[in-house]
Amino acid sequence: MFPSHCSVCEEDLPLGTVCVCVCVCVCVCVCLPLSTLRRTNEATSGVLTSSPSLSHTRLTWSVFPSPSVLEILQLVKKRDLLLADTHILELEQECNESAAAATEPEDAGSSSVKDGGRRKAKDVELLYEELQKELWAVVRESLRSPTAGPNLGLVVQVLQQEEQTDKDWAASEAAAPGGPRPRRLKQRWREAVEAVAGGSLPQETEFTAGELDGYLDRLRARVVDDLGAAKRNVVSIYPEEYQPFEVYVQSYHQAVARRLQAITENQLEITDIYSLLDWLHNMYNRDVLGTVCITSPFSRSHLSPLLPSETVDRLELDCLNSVRAKVTTELSQVLEEEEKRWMETLHIEEYQITLAKTVIQRLQVDLERSASINRSLGSRVAQCSLNGLADFLYSFQRKVEMFHEGMQSGMFGDNEDGYVSKTIALVNCCPPFRGFVQRCAQCDPSVSEDSLRRANKALDHIVQQGVRVLSERLYLHIRPFFERLVKRKWLSNTEPYEQIEALIKEHFKKYHRMDSPPYQLLVAEVHRRVVMEYLRSVMRGRIICTSAKMRKRMAGRLRDEGTQIKVLFKDLESLSSWLDSSLSHISEIIQLEDVPSIQMEVGVLVREFPDVRKKHVSAILNIRGMTRQAERQEILNIVKDIESSDGGGSGSGLARLSRDHALFSEVPVTSEVHCLNVGLSRIALTASSCFSTLRPRPRKTRTSVQENPDDVL
Template sequence: MASCYPCRRLLACFCSELHDDDNGKDGEDLPVILSHRKLETLKTDLKKDSPERTQVEKRNSVVCEVSQSFIHNIPDKPLSAIEINELLKSNSLKEAYPHLQSLHLEFQREQEALGEKTSLLGLTSKEKDLSLLYGTLRTKVIDIIRHSSSLPSCNKELLCYVAFIIQEEENRKDLGRMKGWRDAWSSAVQDSVRDTLKGVQLDSREENASWLAVHLGHLGKVIVELLEKVKTELVDSYPSNFNVFETYVSSCHEVVGEHLKKLLEKITELKDYYSMLDFIINQYHSEKILGSPSLQPEMEKLKALTLPDADQIKEKYCNCLQEDLNSSLSKIIKLEKEDVWRKKDMPQSAEDGRFIISEIHIDISKLIAGFANNSGKIDANLKKRVLCTCLEALKHFPKRFEEEFTKQSSSLLGTDLLDCCLYSKYHVAYTNSFSSLKEHMEGYRESCPGQISELGKEVDRLLLSLRQALLKQLKVETEPFMKIMMTKTWLKTNDDFKEIMNRLEIYSGFGRSMKPLPAQLFANDMHYHVVKEYISQLLMKKYTCKGKKNKLAADKIRDQWDDLRRLFSDMGSTLDWLHPLGDHLSKIIEQENEKDIINFLEPLVENYPDMSEKQLSAILYFRNNDVKKNLKLKLNQNKVIQRFNVLKQNCEKKNTFFSDITV
């Protein structure tokens, strides 16, 4: 960089760090303590006409002019310490600093004159005055810097004097001189930034629910305004080696970090954690603040600055979100309790009129989608963490819901048929709702596979519980009629079976009101349950046929079994392997001769290998297989039983059914 003036050597004591000569040699090695003779020479030479100035940066020209002004004004005789102090207090640095330098030179001359002689009292007093004056100067310089961002443009010259004084004092090597002027400047800059940002509007949450979002919005604007002023007004008041813009940006960044940490301590609500993360991750480096076009290109290399650990804030955000979600889920249960269960509000049908629905899954899905979408506006990583947090919290909801629903719905199970119907419809509606919830949540499997699997298990457990509750109620309603099965009354009339079929038709209608997958599972559950109950009656030895009643009983079983098969096939049961059982048993029961039963054992054992010897004996008892003879003849000597045991040894176990029936 070229010098401002050819007589660079004369200015070296003031501008040694500002300019390099054409050979690149600076003035750091030149004497910086001027004697009285050298000072006079310097003044005389500066009055000479200088050659044409080379083209230099504006800021260096300004500082050189300030340097010239100071040098011209160094008086031969300094003002008194009191007068200099008054000038400093009134910001008259242009007049005060030359007199302070003159006083310092005077002190040096007197000190040199004394040599090694003991210092006079007056000299000691002057040394003390100098120390106090330099302290006042440091305080005044710091104060000016601290308020520099609020200085009117007409006072920019004052800041130029400050910059010159800092550099001049920094370059002096005198013993006893104050050190750390550049550090003091940096600290003052940071204090100036801190004062500016401290003045940003900050409402309390009682005054403004959006207190933090509003404050951070104002904070961003003030940061930009401050740095714009630094760039357009303050930078030119300093030599380039002060790195003014970089220092202000660094200070601003540090102060903002401190400020955000303090704000973080006040945050208790999710929206405020969101505002904080949005400011740190999105706004701070965007065109709204550091990326503002008005701050470029100087800001470009400084944008890598990072604010407080966003990961810790994300963790706090997720913890707060989990609390909010748990609270919302509790409210959903509370609303169901107050607006549905206590009021006995009948569940509504979907728009197509096919399914009975509850809106629980819609509310929950919207909640989680809202949390995920909002967090996705921060970044993808947070969205994934939020989803996993939501699903982890949601995992406990099915059990909480079941406990409260069971407690509230039990009151519906009385003698009132309408209440019993409402009880069943509630179970259907919630079966559909939680099935839909599971389907919706599957869309998040890629992000949170573990949480989705755990949630799926809990929802499946609840769905099973809801189906079992319906089956239990079905059993309560059909049990009185089931007890008449396989009795003398049953053999004479179909009334009881018709009552059973009527109930089954009703519950088949409930199944048709379910979504396809739970409907199919419910059909299987019903199918298995009814067949098991029906066969159980046959194995209870409540009745034994005699003579032609064998054929009559077999035909009745066959007819009723066909009715059950049609019903469950229409419902969509996939338990086709249960269908042949009625035919197998009918054929055994209708045989007149016991030896003929052996011919029908193989398909029975092949399809139902878990049937026990005791269960087969119960069927033979129902057929009236000469009970008195069986009492005398050991079972292991009975040819039917013997053949049955041989077949069982050679068969491969497939389905299990009879194992669930206790005889």
């Protein structure tokens, strides 16, 4: 395969050797073994190392002439970067030698030497400028080029060669400040990577007010894509000590910070502020650094904040100021417009209005956005919202009060159906408002107590006023029929109670449109009022039973209508079932014959209704016709004993009893007959009725019912 004779040196070649001819000014022949033939990266044409085993080696060193500046520049343009840098270093060395020679005593040629040295120094600097342009161009292009490895490898070799030259220069005696060394190309490389990052990311001028979230999303996508490309195409080319991936991460991090700082120099819209704060606190760490770290773990400790803390504080303060302006200005306008609409739509039966929905939607945007950013900002925005909302709800309460005052005074005409529906609609605003208030208060209960109390107080007042208006209007319709209960004709006439039940059902067709829990308060109040008015009719003592048959008949009637009341309010979803047993206990007291059984039933009644007093039990005993003083006293003593065992008199017991469970305390006793003989009482009542016929009768009114002497048996 290889010739066994060298035609130049005319000698036989040993097996496994080849003859290489090198021409400088003369042709020199060197015979080398194939295993030792190699090309070096020296500035000369190369060093050919001969094998000691060859006795006929002619020469071990040959020298080419140094290339010109133009030739070096061509090497740079062709991106033969390592060779070009090597020649530039040679040229720089010649400059240094010329400079050293210029310091010797002047002779005739010293000025020309100095001029030549200065020209070479300029050439070196120009060549370094061109070399760096190509170096950083390769760095820039290699990011997205999977085939840029060879050129980038030359860049790395140049950096290493230059770093070594800087070290050698620093260790030499010729090192002096102010010269071209150290060139610090490794630092320039980092700056080049920063320039790559700065040029790759979307510019801040591409940001449009109100659309910062879109710009930040483009920023996120570009950072993630570029760092992924760096990991795939670039990082493996660099030595580990360069920490290339960390350099790229740091460069892109700083480029992002510069974009955000430029954006925050101008006033931002509130939507853009929320987007930016969310990006700073969450999305950048999660969706940018977190995504990159999955495939290429790195330390985040060296990354500085994207924005100074003063800037972040200013942005958060802008959020709070926006919320304050919203609850003081915008919501006040909403309430004014809503109040006008109440008057204009009285002729329309509407049971829902959009006030609560509108207010909550406007405040909920800030609450949700701030809470998604971080807990601290969410808590501050929630507290600010709650403070403003408490003031707003008080204004709402005053508007509702004026509305009711105007309707009840006839200022807005007589529109019963419209008034009822509007009252329900106003009450229906309270549950969503209350839920939103509670949500705001949960963010920081320690500082929300006062505002929470004020807000709930206003809502309670609106609900209570609405319940009072509706229950009173219902009572105006059913009151005449209560006047006809527990009379002689009542025993054989079911019409009064049937009318009461029918009117309640009719009204609750509308009242059912009220939302819970206010509806539960309304039905509980109506339930309590109906039972209480029924008890008032009983306590008037307009029937006195004279026989066991009569007692049984009356007790049965009380029991039946008590059961009907229970069923009625169960269908209306009343939760006040504790009221239902009052009439059944009274019916048992009236019907029972033996004193011990009556005592036991009275004890149960007093236990279930602690506000029952002796006068109530006495009135019931009058109805059943019990006139024996001893028996009455035995039964009444049960009430006294229970009151004593409960630890106090009537005052302390009632003080502990809330109005929600007070029933008999609001039931007056208008007729008591203690020890009169039944016959005498009948004579007295009959005589009284005779005298009353001789007196002119008062004119009947809508709210009064004439007593009939036949009502007492």
